[in-house]
Amino acid sequence: MVMKQAQLLNGKALAQRLQSELKEQIQTQNQFNRPPGLAVLMVGDNPASAAYVRNKERACTNVGIASFGQHFEIEVTQAELEQTIHRLNQDERVDGILVQLPLPGHLDAVALLLQIDPDKDADGLHPTNLGKLVRGEQGLRSCTPAGVMRLLQEYQIPLKGKQAVVVGRSILVGKPLALMLLAEDATVTIAHSRSQNLGAITRSADILIGAVGRPGLITVDMVKPGAVVVDVGINRVTDGSGSSRLVGDVDFDAVQNVAEYITPVPGGIGPMTVAMLLQNTVTSYLQRHQ
Numbered sequence: 001m002v003m004k005q006a007q008l009l010n011g012k013a014l015a016q017r018l019q020s021e022l023k024e025q026i027q028t029q030n031q032f033n034r035p036p037g038l039a040v041l042m043v044g045d046n047p048a049s050a051a052y053v054r055n056k057e058r059a060c061t062n063v064g065i066a067s068f069g070q071h072f073e074i075e076v077t078q079a080e081l082e083q084t085i086h087r088l089n090q091d092e093r094v095d096g097i098l099v100q101l102p103l104p105g106h107l108d109a110v111a112l113l114l115q116i117d118p119d120k121d122a123d124g125l126h127p128t129n130l131g132k133l134v135r136g137e138q139g140l141r142s143c144t145p146a147g148v149m150r151l152l153q154e155y156q157i158p159l160k161g162k163q164a165v166v167v168g169r170s171i172l173v174g175k176p177l178a179l180m181l182l183a184e185d186a187t188v189t190i191a192h193s194r195s196q197n198l199g200a201i202t203r204s205a206d207i208l209i210g211a212v213g214r215p216g217l218i219t220v221d222m223v224k225p226g227a228v229v230v231d232v233g234i235n236r237v238t239d240g241s242g243s244s245r246l247v248g249d250v251d252f253d254a255v256q257n258v259a260e261y262i263t264p265v266p267g268g269i270g271p272m273t274v275a276m277l278l279q280n281t282v283t284s285y286l287q288r289h290q
């Protein structure tokens, strides 16, 4: 039997297009006599975080957003970081501030995010912006879930009345994504690594999102034929020969034979996260001048 392969939801291509559009928008509008500005705060030397921060800063340069990022030694105190955020809140050149997560254990990320001016909250993680999402009001939206929604929209995936299952309940992805799907009239279930009968839940999904951070969590028997499968997991795994590669939470090779659409890792939601961050920064830039 010839199996029909799923169509790829190409986040990398869409992210590149969105970046080109933002670049043009920034070049042609430039109405405030300065470029938009983004400050990425990074603590310590976690190699994955350092790579993401480099990605973000490179993307800023590409589209014409000025970077005001700072890298701190792992010993930095909560007070020092809070002072930096307060200074950036006051800095007129800065439209977006984000704290790269995760932070080392001695720092309180929740308390830190609370210090960011909600109008400069490029990651959409301040309680004010999360509260606006819960209430269905406009506000800055978290980048990874916003990237998922934008990619689904691009491929005109119908959401209204559909069963969406989000596996993962993080504040960065699972919870906000569930609310965004709900706002589009999907019927939403949040499951997680402790859910009983996970396979039975995921098999009910027309739209299945893997967002736990565990390689191979979503196996082919857990996917309804014809489902749209979005893989938010980004896991670096090392194979027997010692070389490492990135995989998501979904067993891509098997699942692509039953799904209708699927996101690859890499090249799916990761690049969309960066594109949404740039977009949020430009949105703040425009709104701060209104």
Ligand SMILES: Nc1nc2c(c(=O)[nH]1)N[C@@H](CN(C=O)c1ccc(C(=O)N[C@@H](CCC(=O)O)C(=O)O)cc1)CN2
Pocket: 051, 052, 055, 098, 099, 100, 101, 102, 123, 143, 144, 172, 234, 246, 265, 266, 267, 268, 269, 270, 271, 272, 273, 274
């Ligand atoms: N403050 C935040 N921290 C973290 C977030 C976030 O949105 N805000 N998300 C993740 C990491 N992340 C951004 O920070 C991120 C992860 C991956 C990518 C990406 O483009 N991945 C590429 C592959 C890159 C590679 O080869 O290593 C892809 O998937 O194609 C961008 C951003 C945790 N922390």
Ligand SMILES: [Mg+2]
Pocket: 144, 273
């Ligand atoms: Mg992310």
